[in-house]
Amino acid sequence: MVRHLLVTNDFPPKIGGIQNYLWELWRRLPADDVIVHTTPHDGAEAWDAAQDFTVVRSREPWLLPQPMLVRRVNQLAESYDAEVVIIDPAVPAGLIGPQLDRPYGVVLHGAEVTIPGRVPGTRRLLNRVLAGSAGVIAAGGYPAAEGERSLRAPLPPCTIVPPGVDVERFRPQAAAEKTATRARLGLPADGPLVTSVSRLVPRKGMDTLIRASVELRADHPDLTVAIAGKGRDTGRLQKLIDQLDAPVTLLGRIGDDDLVDLYAAGDVFSMLCRTRWGGLEQEGFGIVFLEAAASGVPQVAGRSGGAHEAVEHDETGLVVNDPDDPTAAAEAIGSLLADPDRRAAMADAGRRRAEAEFSYEKLAERLGRSIDAMVT
Numbered sequence: 001m002v003r004h005l006l007v008t009n010d011f012p013p014k015i016g017g018i019q020n021y022l023w024e025l026w027r028r029l030p031a032d033d034v035i036v037h038t039t040p041h042d043g044a045e046a047w048d049a050a051q052d053f054t055v056v057r058s059r060e061p062w063l064l065p066q067p068m069l070v071r072r073v074n075q076l077a078e079s080y081d082a083e084v085v086i087i088d089p090a091v092p093a094g095l096i097g098p099q100l101d102r103p104y105g106v107v108l109h110g111a112e113v114t115i116p117g118r119v120p121g122t123r124r125l126l127n128r129v130l131a132g133s134a135g136v137i138a139a140g141g142y143p144a145a146e147g148e149r150s151l152r153a154p155l156p157p158c159t160i161v162p163p164g165v166d167v168e169r170f171r172p173q174a175a176a177e178k179t180a181t182r183a184r185l186g187l188p189a190d191g192p193l194v195t196s197v198s199r200l201v202p203r204k205g206m207d208t209l210i211r212a213s214v215e216l217r218a219d220h221p222d223l224t225v226a227i228a229g230k231g232r233d234t235g236r237l238q239k240l241i242d243q244l245d246a247p248v249t250l251l252g253r254i255g256d257d258d259l260v261d262l263y264a265a266g267d268v269f270s271m272l273c274r275t276r277w278g279g280l281e282q283e284g285f286g287i288v289f290l291e292a293a294a295s296g297v298p299q300v301a302g303r304s305g306g307a308h309e310a311v312e313h314d315e316t317g318l319v320v321n322d323p324d325d326p327t328a329a330a331e332a333i334g335s336l337l338a339d340p341d342r343r344a345a346m347a348d349a350g351r352r353r354a355e356a357e358f359s360y361e362k363l364a365e366r367l368g369r370s371i372d373a374m375v376t
Contacts, residue, residue: 001372003082004083004084008093011038083103085103110146127150135373164358165294167358187224191222192220203304205274210244226266267336269288269297315346
């Protein structure tokens, strides 16, 4: 494929959703054709040495759109004979694009296009980046739509490459494995289990899930809701749990292996993500829904941003139109808990969809074709 330079502030060993998205995709491209320019991080030297592709770290902690970065990217592209530069994200890093010597493409995720695209001054800058690009890689239909909303015109050639899932790692488990996971994580061996995995921030809607659990307890007295993750909302959520005496356990941040097992141990997965600040803050996609689907567990999502792309309503799970409504959330989750056959059908459909549409191998092939098209 075309040799190219990926320029990003977000790359492992730094931890995060975007970092994982980029690594899982780009590590599957032909290594000789990939050069990554990113920022320093603890453990980066050992991590970089273990990769098959070339990683060039900056000295500065952030890649800011300034003349020094333009010169360096041009020099790197020249020295490594890169034919195109891929910049992640479109704003602010992508602001260097129109000044580069080579064609450039940009990656769109969510907030970094939604917010600038709705503010007059930054919208003009974003539009200049988008209009001048040789191609756009959008991590879902939602960021692509936000890009067109800002540009008020069709995007340059745009390829949707959503977050994927490792279908070998995330897989359904037998009953005995589920029981062992519950015991290891200190969860009840019996009774329905609703799981969630997320940063604990207001947009993720964990307060709605907590309130919904209280309503669900009337029909499911042995219900447990287990939430894995940490964040600035942890204290507020724990107070709400205590205040309502909700059947909810905050597990905090758990290890990778335990996380994989937690997904598969649940009966239903739920993250009631919500839109905030008049549309400025939305869920970009929701990879957690795909991980649950690959694990053979139906999902209940809040309608926000691209979450409805990750959860196929009434096929792999349910989408709650008003994720601020605990009663609506309780009805959706409760309808699945009360119907094992429907849960099983959604679990099978979710697993098949994860394998067919969201395996990283297939998505990486799509990514490679989109990059090739930027120079042909």
